[in-house]
Amino acid sequence: MLRIDLEGHFQEKIDREERIEAKDWMPEAYRKTLIRQISQHAHSEIVGMLPEGNWISRAPSLKRKAILLAKIQDEAGHGLYLYSACETLGIDRDELLNELHTGKAKYSSIFNYPALTWADMGAIGWLVDGAAIMNQIPLCRTSYGPYSRAMIRICKEESFHQRQGYEIMLTLSRGSTVQKNMAQDALNRWWWPSIMMFGPNDSDSTHSAQSIKWKIKRFSNDELRQRFIDMTVPQAELIGLKIPDPDLKWNEERKSYDFGKINWDEFWNVVKGNGPCNKQRLRDRVKAHEDGAWVRDAAVAYAEKKRSGRVN
Amino acid sequence: MNIHSQHKIDYLLYLADTALILGQRLGEWCGHGPVLEQDIAMTNISLDYIGRSRLLYQYIATLTESDEDRLAFLRDEREFKNVLLAEHPNVDFAYTVARQFLLEAFHFPYYSELKNSSDLQLAAIAEKTVKETAYHLKWSAEWMIRLGDGTEISHQKIQTALNELWSFTGELFDPADYETFMLQESIAPDLNSINKSWKEKVQQVISEATLTMPENQWMQSGGKQGIHTEAMGFILTEMQYMQRSYPGLTW
Ligand SMILES: [Fe+2]
Numbered sequence: 418m419l420r421i422d423l424e425g426h427f428q429e430k431i432d433r434e435e436r437i438e439a440k441d442w443m444p445e446a447y448r449k450t451l452i453r454q455i456s457q458h459a460h461s462e463i464v465g466m467l468p469e470g471n472w473i474s475r476a477p478s479l480k481r482k483a484i485l486l487a488k489i490q491d492e493a494g495h496g497l498y499l500y501s502a503c504e505t506l507g508i509d510r511d512e513l514l515n516e517l518h519t520g521k522a523k524y525s526s527i528f529n530y531p532a533l534t535w536a537d538m539g540a541i542g543w544l545v546d547g548a549a550i551m552n553q554i555p556l557c558r559t560s561y562g563p564y565s566r567a568m569i570r571i572c573k574e575e576s577f578h579q580r581q582g583y584e585i586m587l588t589l590s591r592g593s594t595v596q597k598n599m600a601q602d603a604l605n606r607w608w609w610p611s612i613m614m615f616g617p618n619d620s621d622s623t624h625s626a627q628s629i630k631w632k633i634k635r636f637s638n639d640e641l642r643q644r645f646i647d648m649t650v651p652q653a654e655l656i657g658l659k660i661p662d663p664d665l666k667w668n669e670e671r672k673s674y675d676f677g678k679i680n681w682d683e684f685w686n687v688v689k690g691n692g693p694c695n696k697q698r699l700r701d702r703v704k705a706h707e708d709g710a711w712v713r714d715a716a717v718a719y720a721e722k723k724r725s726g727r728v729n
Numbered sequence: 730m731n732i733h734s735q736h737k738i739d740y741l742l743y744l745a746d747t748a749l750i751l752g753q754r755l756g757e758w759c760g761h762g763p764v765l766e767q768d769i770a771m772t773n774i775s776l777d778y779i780g781r782s783r784l785l786y787q788y789i790a791t792l793t794e795s796d797e798d799r800l801a802f803l804r805d806e807r808e809f810k811n812v813l814l815a816e817h818p819n820v821d822f823a824y825t826v827a828r829q830f831l832l833e834a835f836h837f838p839y840y841s842e843l844k845n846s847s848d849l850q851l852a853a854i855a856e857k858t859v860k861e862t863a864y865h866l867k868w869s870a871e872w873m874i875r876l877g878d879g880t881e882i883s884h885q886k887i888q889t890a891l892n893e894l895w896s897f898t899g900e901l902f903d904p905a906d907y908e909t910f911m912l913q914e915s916i917a918p919d920l921n922s923i924n925k926s927w928k929e930k931v932q933q934v935i936s937e938a939t940l941t942m943p944e945n946q947w948m949q950s951g952g953k954q955g956i957h958t959e960a961m962g963f964i965l966t967e968m969q970y971m972q973r974s975y976p977g978l979t980w
């Protein structure tokens with residue numbers, strides 16, 4: 418009986434649009450869902466540093482190098498905020514990282530695609546950060562307080578990233594034929610993976626309904642995907658790039674773009690670990706963590722020495 | 730171009746190249762740091778160095794009718810004047826920390842003095858640089874101490890790094906012709922007084938870190954004259970790849 422009352426009370430609070438805070442009672446499934454979602458999001462931020470990090474040493478100008486470094490550093494910061502938000506749910510960063518490293522936790526599949534040319538830095542900022550914003554803006558109002566506050570900070574920076582990425586594409590599209598082709602090629606490779614970022618169709622999405630009831634999520638995968646496409650198509654047209662979808666067509670009745678069939682087979686394969694970079698990304702993360710173990714140990718040992726030194 | 734301006738350009742290139750190459754090296758850590766907070770810290774420092782190199786290249790560009798990107802991406806290895814220590818591979822976190830500390834302990838008194846340069850533009854760049862260098866020095870000294878006085882393993886690793894990198898520190902205080910010229914013009918600081926502050930700081934931190942001062946040894950040099958280590962060619966190959974592959978384009 419008591420449990421039912423607590424759950425009822427909890428749901429009422431959510432329905433009144435009040436935020437749930439770390440110390441508040443929450444159903445175990447809500448906590449688990451949040452840990453899964455926030456940690457997946459945090460892991461995506463730090464794994465997402467790798468494809469772009471691949472181009473820091475080769476950025477074509479000093480200004481672009483500085484912008485790219487700052488952008489990737491922002492992503493590391495996002496990872497930090499999100500791990501902290503997750504820790505308020507009673508799980509620590511080491512445990513979360515361990516889940517990433519053992520393949521138990523997922524991260525956004527988009528980062529399992531390779532960043533092959535400089536134009537990919539444009540396409541990633543424009544499309545990947547663009548799709549991330551679409552997903553994340555509603556999360557600024559998500560029901561769990563620490564998560565929603567982290568998202569407010571993150572969204573501000575993501576929209577910067579999106580503009581910077583688009584600006585790279587714009588510059589390329591105004592450049593030589595080689596540069597235009599480079600931009601189009603990047604769009605061709607990143608378009609479909611980007612629209613897959615919104616996840617499976619609503620009919621196939623396992624977690625959606627409950628998450629919407631708990632107001633962790635506010636819009637369905639398909640709604641967000643449609644919004645992203647409607648926003649992005651005119652941006653591509655503006656810089657003379659062609660979206661690689663022959664079925665893409667404005668639907669006057671729906672006031673939205675119709676688009677072609679998504680290759681869900683590819684999507685699920687990348688999720689399962691068969692993407693071009695899954696193994697490499699995870700190996701890089703694990704290596705950084707393992708190589709850093711002695712550094713973290715030293716920091717702990719030193720802090721303990723200082724603490725006991727003060728006591729004595 | 731008269732001899733005065735050639736010396737001045739060489740001197741500014743020495744400062745700019747050292748900043749860029751060290752920034753490039755630190756940038757390699759981004760996404761691979763031992764812990765997220767330190768990943769961010771190293772990227773921060775890298776960004777400061779790249780920013781510093783840009784200010785210096787932009788200044789050089791006004792004297793040579795060039796631009797910052799031509800200076801960074803279209804010069805050959807023999808034209809780069811950075812000290813060898815800046816191009817030393819990251820190896821691991823211990824080498825990175827030791828390299829950073831040895832350079833920051835130099836840069837802090839150096840740029841503090843450079844604020845008084847008779848060249849006002851350089852003095853203004855130094856003003857900005859000193860502020861960030863104070864933070865870099867703090868960061869690297871703290872890690873020297875943490876690693877030195879941490880675990881047995883970390884102690885050993887940082888001592889090894891320190892011993893090996895030591896042979897690259899002589900070059901910092903061995904003036905190239907252009908530095909001597911610039912000192913005479915009151916543009917560059919006197920390396921003797923910088924050396925004194927450097928030694929004091931290094932000794933103090935090494936002792937607090939429970940480390941041993943490396944023995945006096947043969948010092949490597951050449952960077953200031955454009956004679957680099959084998960690592961340099963690979964740095965430039967990567968760094969200059971886009972500008973070399975697609976000449977004359979705007980990115
Ligand atoms: Fe992010």
Ligand SMILES: [Fe+2]
Nearest residue numbers: 492546575578
């Ligand atoms: Fe971002």
